[in-house]
Amino acid sequence: MSDRHGDGVRRVSDRQEDGVRRAMGVYLIMGSTNVPAGIDPEDLLREAIEGGITCFQFREKGSGSLAGEAKLELAKRLQAVCREHGIPFIVNDDISLAVVLKADGVHVGQDDEPAAEIRARIGAEAIIGVSAHTVAEARKALADGADYLGIGPIYPTGSKPDAKVPQGTRLLEELRDAGITVPLVGIGGITPDNASAVIAAGADGVSVISAITLAPSVRDAARQLADAAGIVK
Numbered sequence: 001m002s003d004r005h006g007d008g009v010r011r012v013s014d015r016q017e018d019g020v021r022r023a024m025g026v027y028l029i030m031g032s033t034n035v036p037a038g039i040d041p042e043d044l045l046r047e048a049i050e051g052g053i054t055c056f057q058f059r060e061k062g063s064g065s066l067a068g069e070a071k072l073e074l075a076k077r078l079q080a081v082c083r084e085h086g087i088p089f090i091v092n093d094d095i096s097l098a099v100v101l102k103a104d105g106v107h108v109g110q111d112d113e114p115a116a117e118i119r120a121r122i123g124a125e126a127i128i129g130v131s132a133h134t135v136a137e138a139r140k141a142l143a144d145g146a147d148y149l150g151i152g153p154i155y156p157t158g159s160k161p162d163a164k165v166p167q168g169t170r171l172l173e174e175l176r177d178a179g180i181t182v183p184l185v186g187i188g189g190i191t192p193d194n195a196s197a198v199i200a201a202g203a204d205g206v207s208v209i210s211a212i213t214l215a216p217s218v219r220d221a222a223r224q225l226a227d228a229a230g231i232v233k
């Protein structure tokens with residue numbers, strides 16, 4: 001841990017921050033409800049990794065999602081695939097699950113547990129991602145110890161019924177103009193066609209659900225997003 005930004009807040013070390021920045025490149029989010037019928041989530045994840053994703057978030061949420069033992073089993077299977085390939089495995093919302101699995105990190109929103117409390121539960125080395133929709137929310141998340149920020153929705157999304165109004169790339173630009181240097185990832189309605197605009201606005205990467213999970217070729221979609229994000233293999 002280090003107080004590299006001189007603000008008294010403990011975050012992952014400089015070396016880890018470089019790793020987090022790289023991991024933001026193409027950040028796939030998926031739970032069982034995002035996977036087309038007849039496809040094994042593990043196979044979809046493997047194909048996305050072949051295509052070049054750099055981070056994975058397990059987000060088991062919404063109508064028809066798994067709970068209890070079934071959720072735990074799916075999370076373990078997907079974490080094993082990530083481990084095989086050196087891809088960070090991040091858990092959405094469910095801090096207890098992240099602790100049980102010794103996940104690489106968690107992602108939380110404004111209505112979830114504050115980052116400062118999460119750090120004490122998941123340990124010094126784990127990555128904490130926080131969603132922010134304004135510069136003020138971003139500053140608060142960073143003061144609480146967030147290691148990266150998820151900024152969205154950039155474009156309209158069909159994957160999150162309670163998503164806020166899309167705000168384009170404006171906040172990414174504002175955050176960089178305000179001197180905020182932490183890793184940022186754009187989210188919401190991002191596709192291979194618009195991903196480069198998100199990077200040009202200051203994001204270190206793009207986070208997607210449907211652009212990969214619903215693509216005719218998962219591998220090609222991941223590869224196109226990696227190209228748009230400027231990822232050099």
Ligand SMILES: Cc1ncc(COP(=O)(O)OP(=O)(O)O)c(N)n1
Nearest residue numbers: 093107108109110131150151187207
């Ligand atoms: C990378 C990333 N960015 C933003 C979100 C959204 O988180 P949140 O606002 O908590 O909403 P839910 O995903 O929990 O519905 C995210 N999950 N990942």
Ligand SMILES: Cc1nc(C(=O)O)sc1CCOP(=O)(O)O
Nearest residue numbers: 152153157159188189208209210
């Ligand atoms: C999980 C999530 N969070 C968002 C936010 O704006 O915070 S948008 C979103 C869904 C992203 O899915 P897709 O890539 O299919 O648009």
Ligand SMILES: [Mg+2]
Nearest residue numbers: 093108109112
């Ligand atoms: Mg959340």
